Amino acid sequence: MDQLPAASLAPDSPQGYANHLAGLIYTQTMEIIEGKATNVALLYLMILLIPIYGVYGVYQYRKSYIDLPYVGIRPGLFGSWKAGYYYLHNSADVVWEGYQKYAREGRAFVISTPKRWLVFLTDPDQIAELAMVADSKVGFYEALNMKNKHNRVAEPSLGDYINTYHVDVIKSQLTPRMASILPEIRQEGNVAWKDTLKLGPGWTKVGIWEVVIQVVSRSANRCFVGLPLCRNQELLDVFRAYAIRTNEVVYMVDLAPRMFQPLLEWVLLKRFRLPQRAMKILKPVFEERKRMREELGQERWDAEKPNDSITWIIDAAMKKDAHQQTNEQMSWRLIWLNFAAIHTTSMSTLHILYDLAANPEYIDPLREEIIATMDQHGGYTKEALNNMLKLDSCLRESQRWNCVVSIVISKLTMSDYTFKSGKVPLHLPKGTFVTAPATATHLSEEIYGPDAHIWKGFRFSEMREKMTNPEESSKLQAAATSKEYLAFSHGKHACTGRFFAIYQLKMLLIYCLLRFDIRLPLDRNGKRPDNRYILGRRSAEINGSLEFRERKEWNELKTRWGEFDEEED
Template identity: 30%
Template sequence: MSTVREFAVTPGLITAATFFILTLSWIALSGKEGNARVRAPVIGPKDTIRARWRFFRNASGLIQEGYTKYKHSMFKLSGEDILVVPNRYVSELRNMPDEIVSSIQANIDNFEGLYSTTSILLEGNLHTRTIQSRLTPRLRHHVPIVQELLQRRIPIEIPATQHQFTKVKGFDLVHRLISFIAARHFVGAPLCEDEEWLSTALTYTENTFITIICLRIFPDSIKPLVSLFIPHAYRVTWALRKAKRIIVPLILERRRREQSDPNYAKPEDFLQYMMDGANKFDSQPDKIAHRLLILTLAAVHTTSMAATQALFDLCVHPEYIEPLRQELMDVLEQEGGYKKQALTLFKKMDSFMRESQRLNPPSLLGFKRAVRQPVTLSDGTYLPKGTHLMMPVYPIVVDPEITPDPMRFDGLRHYHSRQKPGESNRHQFATTNQNNLHFGHGKYSCPGRFLAGNSIKMILSNVLLRYDIRFPKEQPSRPPNICLHEYVFPNPYAEIEFKLRKRQPKWVS
């Protein structure tokens, strides 16, 4: 028995396995295709293994170096993996058909589709159509429902009193609140508060991120082998199976009632919208459940990161708290509470959120595209089939030619821009343009950004009206983000202190 255990952990075996994997990696990387056929300078090491490792550890420095040297032309990152192209090509690329330049293919490749189980999204765009045509137009109607949910949940999740400050981990708190909101939109009550569903979605999300972040360092051909050694990859599959076990019976029950009960009122949620809009192939219950879980991942993690960053910014810049509270009170008085229009009138808060996202976006690179058929751009630039391109979304928004005094956090920057004649509908959290690509731009821009914006406003407004907030004394400055590859995560360990305000307006209490 002990011999077997010793054999399993011997340093010799680990060295042999590492050597084996590195040799396979080197062999796998010797063929040239896609980006390797485009002539552009490589930033950082050229050999792929070192390049991927450096990019994993210091993407921020490498991206900024590339932008500073070549912002008007192309450059490569992570060896040959990423071709960064200037944003002047956005207008040409943004509406190209998916068969030629694909956003979904690029995002799935970037997300290690096979291992994150996201490749099912390539089978059709049911999820995107449903968000655009059914979910987003109904968002206004969900505002009072979500407010009722938050009014019940927030005092439980933030057990603060009027007498002293109580510490809560910022990201965990926000993640839970966003999970409730997303689940209310996606699967309705009572599942939206079901701990089993919430923890299954969380297990899937966390393990997917860890798996893809690890796997991206290795060449494609050895990923199947490497994934066998990553326990998180098994947990992704486990969570998917569990999610299906929860959602499939719900779908079948809804269908049964639809057919047998003439008085049955269909629920108003994303699951039902997908059931109604699915074709014969998409409508298989386990496919719908699978899509639902991936959408939960796309919606909850990104939105939680943005809301956490905004809360951190409120703690770092407390001078914005009173002006934002004043706006909230004015709007809620005028509208009679959290009614359909209220959120669109939180204009200062919208600006604050956009400024927070500008300086702490979820990804330093964006507008990811996979070239499926060769393309020649208007200036003669040729992109062969297999090219994976991205745009430098963060360097663009901190470029002084694009944003004056770019490193200064100005929470009302975009609010003031909206005051200019003809600009009142621009510069919003959810509006995209060539220089603001955090949600992409054009035909394939993020369809969930309106839900994200609403969810963040609901959380920030409830928190500001109920609590005084600050960072603990031992955390005097903004907690550093965690950057892995081009992804930027708000610090998950950072705590925020909450104290119940003496008088809370009736809209939130």
């Protein structure tokens, strides 16, 4: 085998050592390629490569350091690793510490996470600017792909600006059709509650997460894939497993050295072939729908097409290139809608149920509002749901307290970027990760007043009831985002499904509150389960329980508006 000439240099100078090392690596690599490597040679190569990789990693990490006040462990010898490890276990505390120190002056601060420095903005004007700035300057999908590897663990076109048409499908098709979609989501939710929650006489203790995720997946998928597929348990399980596993895996993989990432992705995610299993179920449905589209012709198709995401995705894909029109590509959009919609809405449902069970004094006023508003509007119309200010307020308060995504608008500077707004000038070099601390902002006393740390279900409805300007009042709706209310993020990449999510949450809660009494198990002493922190991310306790009891009043209520359609069509 040819030797690198440099390897024969005596290692008596830094350059000599570098050449010597390069020669050794070359020799060992060639032996592996030529199949001559022994286990010892492989071990030797690993021993050589790992420290080099480590030193290179630390060099890269240090090079990207940003000159801003930092919070958490000080960078020193191994500081970045220690700090990163600390962040994994204490992310909420570290971010809160930084926010408390620097938010008053409106200064940004920086935290060391295992893989990169993260700049946190505290000035709401700078947060608004970040939310609105062009992606060509501070990129959204670039950050997502680098951190969460969506383009790699899923499908590359889910992480670009050209083919993410499913995002637009929600904005341009789903949201405008909300009034016609609501009855179906409501019906599916009600049937799913009935099918999933099996109660004995008196109070029954229920592992609530499983119930919630089932009710949310079924009712959302009534709109995404329609009947009967929204009750296909295998499909729902695959959608759910894919979302949960992908969410966990991308965080784990991000912690690993880059060269091991593809292997880890395969071991932890890809080998389960979850998308392929969903595609197998979805393929005949797409085929059938495309055939129907062709047979009907444009005019009849427009008049008669089923009102669900399968139709909207086909219509959108037909304006794209041939690759986007394949069943696989279109199935990816449904997998991704489930990814965005199910876990988030289920978490929010879990939080509000825990919040109401821990604050039971809110339940009767909510029931009174629901009944009075439905009496006034003749049932669960879109207008009735819009007019339930107390229910809306509890949802907004629950998300203020426990937003599902605790840091939002995570972006990456594509070139040096100087903020135009803010009390303190801020310049970020190219390649900086910058984000907004949603949870910390929501707990700010400067913004939400001295009771920011108290769960006040009617905080927003009390404010809205005093307002005379409907436009001002609508800014405090649960689905409205602002630079100070970030549960659905804000700006260009705010959640496009938030209107759908809030209507869905309201309908699930209405059924639950009118039909059941709920309470925390007595041994919780009125305290809701604490949140969990996994790899720096926050989640409601999914192993928690609630107790449910059938209400006597249900017998009268279920026929009062003639539409608690619990039975299948």
